Amino acid sequence: MINYNDFLSSAAGEMQESAIRRMGTVLAQSRDIISFAPGYPAAETFPWQEFTAITRDLLLGTDASTLQYGPTRGYKPLLQAIEGIMQARGAKTSNDRLLITTGSQQGLDLVARVMLDPGDVVLVELPTYTGAITAFRNVQARMVGVRQDADGVDLDALDETLLRVQAEGRRVRMLYVVPNFQNPTGLLIGREKRTRLLEWADRRNVMLVEDDPYRELYFEDSTSEADVRPIRADDESGRVVYLSSFSKTLAPGFRVAWIDAPPPLAAKFELAKQAADLCTGALDQRVVYECCHRGILARQLPILRHHYQAKRDVMTEALAREFGGEMSWPAPRGGFFLWATLPPQIDGEAMIARAAANGVIYVAGEAFFVNGAGQNIIRLSFSAPSHEKIRDGVARLAATVREELAATSSAVAP
Numbered sequence: 001m002i003n004y005n006d007f008l009s010s011a012a013g014e015m016q017e018s019a020i021r022r023m024g025t026v027l028a029q030s031r032d033i034i035s036f037a038p039g040y041p042a043a044e045t046f047p048w049q050e051f052t053a054i055t056r057d058l059l060l061g062t063d064a065s066t067l068q069y070g071p072t073r074g075y076k077p078l079l080q081a082i083e084g085i086m087q088a089r090g091a092k093t094s095n096d097r098l099l100i101t102t103g104s105q106q107g108l109d110l111v112a113r114v115m116l117d118p119g120d121v122v123l124v125e126l127p128t129y130t131g132a133i134t135a136f137r138n139v140q141a142r143m144v145g146v147r148q149d150a151d152g153v154d155l156d157a158l159d160e161t162l163l164r165v166q167a168e169g170r171r172v173r174m175l176y177v178v179p180n181f182q183n184p185t186g187l188l189i190g191r192e193k194r195t196r197l198l199e200w201a202d203r204r205n206v207m208l209v210e211d212d213p214y215r216e217l218y219f220e221d222s223t224s225e226a227d228v229r230p231i232r233a234d235d236e237s238g239r240v241v242y243l244s245s246f247s248k249t250l251a252p253g254f255r256v257a258w259i260d261a262p263p264p265l266a267a268k269f270e271l272a273k274q275a276a277d278l279c280t281g282a283l284d285q286r287v288v289y290e291c292c293h294r295g296i297l298a299r300q301l302p303i304l305r306h307h308y309q310a311k312r313d314v315m316t317e318a319l320a321r322e323f324g325g326e327m328s329w330p331a332p333r334g335g336f337f338l339w340a341t342l343p344p345q346i347d348g349e350a351m352i353a354r355a356a357a358n359g360v361i362y363v364a365g366e367a368f369f370v371n372g373a374g375q376n377i378i379r380l381s382f383s384a385p386s387h388e389k390i391r392d393g394v395a396r397l398a399a400t401v402r403e404e405l406a407a408t409s410s411a412v413a414p
């Protein structure tokens with residue numbers, strides 16, 4: 001018998017399955033489960049007819065480059081379209097700063113490979129996106145968490161943490177943030193705080209990694225374009241590595257996203273990407289480009305904002321009806337997620353088995369905390385299920401919480 005652990009790199013030895021993927025396995029085992037677990041876009045919003053027309057045109061065989069290897073940086077017309085998107089977000093960019101990636105997840109992986117050595121410290125929010133945790137952990141970087149306020153990362157705690165970690169002789173390379181409708185909390189970093197973060201990064205010589213896949217999905221009842229202005233838009237000194245994606249606005253299956261970074265870093269990302277996959281799928285990039293060029297993306301955005309806002313309303317109404325005051329959450333102003341705090345005696349991870357038996361799943365909060373916190377918090381995605389499923393799922397969740405409360409109180413009774 002070969003012991004394959006003897007053949008693993010030390011980095012691979014530390015790799016762990018993500019909690020969200022694990023939920024996917026639970027889901028695959030049962031058809032009747034309503035899933036609030038993965039942050040999937042709603043498939044009924046995909047512009048299927050337009051995708052069909054575009055792919056038909058692209059696959060006529062008149063342009064062989066559609067199915068060829070392409071430049072690592074990406075398909076030129078798409079890069080130009082992205083320059084326009086960045087401009088519309090307030091950030092002037094240029095082609096020596098841009099790189100198309102196979103999803104923003106690959107962007108995070110490239111950032112980790114290019115910018116982190118084993119033992120380097122990445123500051124992250126408490127909580128933060130699990131995919132970033134995975135990417136940073138895979139290169140044996142260490143994450144140190146910083147408390148959040150209602151308007152994002154707490155600046156005093158941030159500076160204290162940085163100084164403490166540096167005093168321990170460790171090197172802090174970057175702060176990773178998701179300023180718009182953070183996965184998992186749905187929170188926005190406040191406008192003034194964005195400016196102060198840039199000043200802080202400059203003063204302390206730390207890079208900011210700004211991950212921004214949800215920016216377009218702001219809910220117009222409470223949030224405007226000005227609230228979602230990227231930190232990158234005001235970065236005059238080259239402190240920000242910015243990532244964004246077409247996954248939430250067109251479809252995640254295309255795996256088309258981008259990094260905008262200072263040119264010397266962008267050049268290294270290109271080299272790292274060459275080793276990973278040579279280039280992002282040519283057909284995917286063409287389809288995404290055509291969606292930009294034919295105005296399909298622009299048409300989709302208001303539709304998506306309304307779609308997800310309506311689902312947010314259905315979920316918050318159902319939660320308020322089913323739970324009364326027993327559960328609390330910051331009202332999401334955009335994005336896919338609702339971050340719900342349960343009664344303190346409930347452990348979200350321990351309750352999953354009961355929830356799954358009752359036909360509903362979610363992601364337990366602990367997965368998003370690098371300090372082991374979050375026991376009584378859960379992330380609920382309202383993006384994919386129908387209104388009816390959201391209402392049903394919340395009712396199942398409420399029944400689960402009631403059963404769990406009864407079980408925990410009888411467990412502590414003498």
Ligand SMILES: Cc1ncc(COP(=O)(O)O)c(C=O)c1O
Nearest residue numbers: 103104105129178183245247257
């Ligand atoms: C904050 C954040 N970053 C990155 C990603 C990865 O997106 P992509 O599909 O572009 O790889 C996600 C996906 O859920 C996300 O929530």
